[in-house]
Amino acid sequence: xxxxxxxxxxxxxxxxxxxxxxxxxxxxxxxxxxxxxxxxxxxxxxxxxxxxxxxxxxxxxxxxxxxxxxxxxxxxxxxxxxxxxxxxxxxxxxxxxxxxxxxxxxxxxxxxxxxxxxxxxxxxxxxxxxxxxxxxxxxxxxxxxxxxxxxxxxxxxxxxxxxxxxxxxxxxxxxxxxxxxxxxxxxxxxxxxxxxxxxxxxxxxxxxxxxxxxxxxxxxxxxxxxxxxxxxxxxxxxxxxxxxxxxxxxxxxxxxxxxxxxxxxxxxxxxxxxxxxxxxxxxxxxxxxxxxxxxxxxxxxxxxxxxxxxxxxxxxxxxxxxxxxxxxxxxxxxxxxxxxxxxxxxxxxxxxxxxxxxxxxxxxxxxxxxxxxxxxxxxxxxxxxxxxxxxxxxxxxxxxxxxxxxxxxxxxxxxxxxxxxxxxxxxxxxxxxxxxxxxxxxxxxxxxxxxxxxxxxxxxxxxxxxxxxxxxxxxxxxxxxxxxxxxxxxxxxxxxxxxxxxxxxxxxxxxxxxxxxxxxxxxxxxxxxxxxxxxxxxxxxxxxxxxxxxxxxxxxxxxxxxxxxxxxxxxxxxxxxxxxxxxxxxxxxxxxxxxxxxxxxxxxxxxxxxxxxxxxxxxxxxxxxxxxxxxxxxxxxxxxxxxx
Numbered sequence: 001x002x003x004x005x006x007x008x009x010x011x012x013x014x015x016x017x018x019x020x021x022x023x024x025x026x027x028x029x030x031x032x033x034x035x036x037x038x039x040x041x042x043x044x045x046x047x048x049x050x051x052x053x054x055x056x057x058x059x060x061x062x063x064x065x066x067x068x069x070x071x072x073x074x075x076x077x078x079x080x081x082x083x084x085x086x087x088x089x090x091x092x093x094x095x096x097x098x099x100x101x102x103x104x105x106x107x108x109x110x111x112x113x114x115x116x117x118x119x120x121x122x123x124x125x126x127x128x129x130x131x132x133x134x135x136x137x138x139x140x141x142x143x144x145x146x147x148x149x150x151x152x153x154x155x156x157x158x159x160x161x162x163x164x165x166x167x168x169x170x171x172x173x174x175x176x177x178x179x180x181x182x183x184x185x186x187x188x189x190x191x192x193x194x195x196x197x198x199x200x201x202x203x204x205x206x207x208x209x210x211x212x213x214x215x216x217x218x219x220x221x222x223x224x225x226x227x228x229x230x231x232x233x234x235x236x237x238x239x240x241x242x243x244x245x246x247x248x249x250x251x252x253x254x255x256x257x258x259x260x261x262x263x264x265x266x267x268x269x270x271x272x273x274x275x276x277x278x279x280x281x282x283x284x285x286x287x288x289x290x291x292x293x294x295x296x297x298x299x300x301x302x303x304x305x306x307x308x309x310x311x312x313x314x315x316x317x318x319x320x321x322x323x324x325x326x327x328x329x330x331x332x333x334x335x336x337x338x339x340x341x342x343x344x345x346x347x348x349x350x351x352x353x354x355x356x357x358x359x360x361x362x363x364x365x366x367x368x369x370x371x372x373x374x375x376x377x378x379x380x381x382x383x384x385x386x387x388x389x390x391x392x393x394x395x396x397x398x399x400x401x402x403x404x405x406x407x408x409x410x411x412x413x414x415x416x417x418x419x420x421x422x423x424x425x426x427x428x429x430x431x432x433x434x435x436x437x438x439x440x441x442x443x444x445x446x447x448x449x450x451x452x453x454x455x456x457x458x459x460x461x462x463x464x465x466x467x468x469x470x471x472x473x474x475x476x477x478x479x480x481x482x483x484x485x486x487x488x489x490x491x492x493x494x495x496x497x498x499x500x501x502x503x504x505x506x507x508x509x510x511x512x513x514x515x516x517x518x519x520x521x522x523x524x525x526x527x528x529x530x531x532x533x534x535x536x537x538x539x540x541x542x543x544x545x546x547x548x549x550x551x552x553x554x555x556x557x558x559x560x561x562x563x564x565x566x567x568x569x570x571x572x573x574x575x576x577x578x579x580x581x582x583x584x585x586x587x588x589x590x591x592x593x594x595x596x597x598x599x600x601x602x603x604x605x606x607x608x609x610x611x612x613x614x615x616x617x618x619x620x621x622x623x624x625x626x627x628x629x630x631x632x633x634x635x636x637x638x639x640x641x642x643x644x
Contacts, residue, residue, distance in 0.1 A: 047347030
């Protein structure tokens with residue numbers, strides 16, 4: 001028994017001499033990124049994201065910019081900088097042939113506001129407004145002289161029209177023409193791949209999306225400062241703001257759903273999708289509000305307990321002040337990666353070859369394999385984002401471990417954050433890759449379930465089944481994320497690979513689960529409140545911004561994207577406290593297992609933390625019981641050493 005105890009104790013000594021862990025997983029990740037770079041290069045070469053939102057004419061010219069010539073198309077390669085709108089020559093009799101509108105289209109500088117009944121009216125409109133509605137190779141002076149002008153100019157009479165924000169098209173205002181035009185456009189949009197509609201929505205509302213991302217960053221910083229210098233008043237204020245925000249956002253979502261549903265101008269499929277998304281947002285927000293209000297009522301008497309917990313965590317962070325800057329670097333890296341990812345996605349969505357047809361017109365034909373590349377690219381988004389967050393968790397855990405297992409609390413080890421970063425990059429990147437891959441594996445089935453759920457919306461039995469599966473996957477992901485964090489902390493201590501670290505962490509926590517579960521869960525619950533605060537008020541800002549710009553028809557998906565980014569930002573910043581608390585409790589459990597508080601083997605723990613845990617879980621009897629364990633008979637007589 002004594003020999004087994006010595007073996008167990010040595011396994012928990014913070015490793016001074018380390019070796020690389022999970023090397024094969026790091027190699028796999030590098031190979032995966034090689035594929036991502038290939039897709040990125042292909043998307044840049046073959047894609048043209050500006051076509052998606054700016055629109056283009058029948059000759060391959062993108063409206064609103066300069067263009068390069070296309071072989072076989074004489075009217076391509078024109079400068080359309082001042083011509084931003086797509087105008088159809090036969091807007092009252094549009095037809096769809098092979099998912100393409102049959103009428104010729106041109107780039108024009110302005111749409112005709114009044115009906116034009118003759119070629120003379122077309123000529124006068126061109127001279128007065130600088131907007132030429134006939135083919136580019138027909139001179140204005142020849143509008144009334146050229147015998148082929150009727151074929152080269154729009155079908156008369158030309159109805160009055162106004163610019164349409166989505167795809168920058170001139171939409172006829174004549175009721176009869178508008179009805180035919182809208183029916184064709186709706187059919188065209190319905191046939192359009194959802195992937196392209198999402199990209200169009202992101203591009204159309206890109207300024208608002210960027211502004212909301214900055215707003216989420218500001219809210220995240222405010223919450224981090226609140227938790228760092230937390231007091232009872234701040235706890236009550238945070239809870240009050242979250243409750244108010246959830247109630248207000250839920251009310252606004254229901255009101256917007258009612259307003260959009262009863263809006264007679266809601267005709268496009270993208271606008272109808274906004275109504276569906278609003279209903280989903282409203283239901284989800286209402287459920288979250290009810291659940292959180294119930295939990296607040298149940299846990300209302302433990303607020304002072306939360307204040308004391310985060311005061312202790314703040315004390316640890318105060319010894320390592322650079323921990324608060326770690327999320328900033330993580331955030332900047334995530335932003336750079338997301339910008340790169342979106343840019344590649346936009347280019348990939350428009351990848352296609354321009355081919356000239358009879359009459360000098362141009363068609364863009366999508367290349368085979370684009371859909372598979374898009375899915376590969378999407379997996380890259382999840383895996384890489386989770387990997388970046390995993391690296392942050394390992395850096396924080398390593399710094400906390402270094403300072404916890406240090407006898408002189410008033411003189412912490414020098415540069416614990418830099419030391420943890422160097423250990424991560426030199427030895428444990430493969431472990432972070434493996435942990436993030438497991439999270440990715442659980443995220444992908446959830447996305448597939450959502451896709452299948454949308455397909456089977458009319459089948460109630462299947463919907464119930466998919467709801468159950470979806471909830472199960474979400475629970476598994478949450479448990480795995482917590483499991484990964486303890487594995488990362490164990491790796492920071494022992495220098496072992498992911499599986500070994502996970503097994504050791506589960507064993508040590510299983511022996512102390514009753515003591516630490518309630519403390520950790522309540523701390524995580526309060527941190528979740530902070531994340532809800534950031535997401536809630538960011539979504540509220542997005543609702544107000546998009547509602548005041550109703551010309552952005554496809555805004556539901558960009559709003560969902562903003563909410564996802566807001567949650568990742570808040571998670572990145574607040575994970576400092578979450579990871580610090582989890583690492584602190586794991587180190588505490590190890591400390592209790594390997595030491596007995598005697599002169600020969602004193603605890604590493606602060607007296608404040610020991611008193612706090614004892615008062616919270618009544619550990620006094622447990623400590624007496626532990627003092628009889630065989631660990632105290634360790635023949636080695638050594639103590640845990642700080643990592644260097």
